[in-house]
Each structure stands twice: as structure tokens, then as C-alpha cells.
Amino acid sequence: MGQVVDFTNVSTEGLESSPVAEALAGLRANEARYFKNKYxxxxxxxxxxxxxxxxxxxxxxxILREERDIAIASPPLQATVANVDGIRWAHVFFESGLAINVLYTLEExxxxAVGFKLSEGMEPPEELAAFKWARQKSKLAGTIRGTYFVIKGAYWP
Structure with a gap:
């Protein structure tokens, strides 16, 4: 059994090695709140x-490698997958403060799509420098910068 992410009392548990651990914990809590409220x-x-x-x-x-020839340099710290409403949602949280989510509708x-989110205080990593980033405010995570791309291939594991 994994660690339940509490979005009321935000914790850096499992993220302590990140230089932006507090912001990454807020970003992770923001995702947890979204999934609790929406699904x-x-x-x-x-x-x-x-x-x-x-x-x-x-x-x-x-998916990153085959779709865009992207390899994330930062080591992953945590991951999760949720199957809700016919969608497989995968999330990976990286030491650099990057969070990647994959939205993969099971129905043909x-x-x-692949979404990238940067924790507050983090600059885009070199491997994602070509993307344009939008900003959004979050009470839990401060200012989140995000971008995405649409998946063209089939990647059901």
C-alpha cells in the first residue's frame, strides 16, 4: 500500500531530496485535491x-521517448496510476520538481496527452526547453507552469 497524499496537511514525505521539496509537495497535493474533487x-x-x-x-x-525523443534527466521519486471514468492517469514526480502526468483514455x-508541470521556483529542464509554458495559480502549489502534447501512438502497456 502506498502513501495517501493529504492535501489538507501537505507533507514533503518521499520528496525530501528535491531542492524544491515544499513546492513539489504542494504540486502533488494539488493533484490529490483535483482527483478527490473531480473523481x-x-x-x-x-x-x-x-x-x-x-x-x-x-x-x-x-511514451516520451517514442513520441518526442525526450528522456528526463532528473531521477523519479514517486509515481502513481489511477483508472477513473475510462481514463488511465499516470503521474511521476521527479527530484528536480517536475511532475509529468499522462491522460490515456482507454476507449479508442x-x-x-502528456502534461508537464513545474514546481514553483523550478526552471524548465533542458530536455523540455522547446515547449511554451502557461502559468496557473494554486493555493497549495503557488504558481505552477505547465505544458502538454497530444499522444499520437498507442501505448497500452
Whole structure:
């Protein structure tokens, strides 16, 4: 059983090695609040070295590699996957403060995209420098910068 992310009492547990641990914890809590409010889903993360997390991390890395030839330089700290309303949502949180989510609709022809979010205080990593970033405010995470791309291929694991 993984760690339930509490968005009321934000904790840096599992993220302590990040130079922006507080901001990354806020970003993780922001995701947890979204899933609780939208889908009544409890957001639970696994350490990156857990077998369940390793599968998620590899699936996300494969999509990045095959779609855009992107390899994230920062080590992953935690990952999670949720299957809600016919959508597989994978999240990976990296030591640098980067969070990646994959929205993968299970039904053929549905929405499929990769989203990138930067914790407050983090600059875009070199491997994502070509993207344009939008800003959004969050009570839990401060200013989040985000971008995304649409997935064209099929990547059901």
C-alpha cells in the first residue's frame, strides 16, 4: 500500500531530496485535491523503486521517448496510476520538481496527452526547453507552469 497524499496537511514525505521539496509537495497535493474533487479518488503514490511505480515510470518514459525523443534527466521519486471514468492517469514526480502526468483514455479515439508541470521556483529542464509554458495559480502549489502534447501512438502497456 502506498502513501495517501493529504492535501489538507501537505507533507514533503518521499520528496525530501528535491531542492524544491515544499513546492513539489504542494504540486502533488494539488493533484490529490483535483482527483478527490473531480473523481472522488484517493491519490496514493508509491516510491520510485517500488515494482508498481517502476512499471508506471517505464510506461511514461516509453511514451516520451517514442513520441518526442525526450528522456528526463532528473531521477523519479514517486509515481502513481489511477483508472477513473475510462481514463488511465499516470503521474511521476521527479527530484528536480517536475511532475509529468499522462491522460490515456482507454476507449479508442479518446483523449490522450502528456502534461508537464513545474514546481514553483523550478526552471524548465533542458530536455523540455522547446515547449511554451502557461502559468496557473494554486493555493497549495503557488504558481505552477505547465505544458502538454497530444499522444499520437498507442501505448497500452
Amino acid at each position: 472522488d479518488h484517493t491519490f496514493t503514490v508509491e516510491p520510485a523503486d517500488a515494482p508498481e511505480a517502476a512499471e508506471i515510470i517505464e510506461w511514461v518514459a516509453r 479515439g479518446g483523449k490522450r
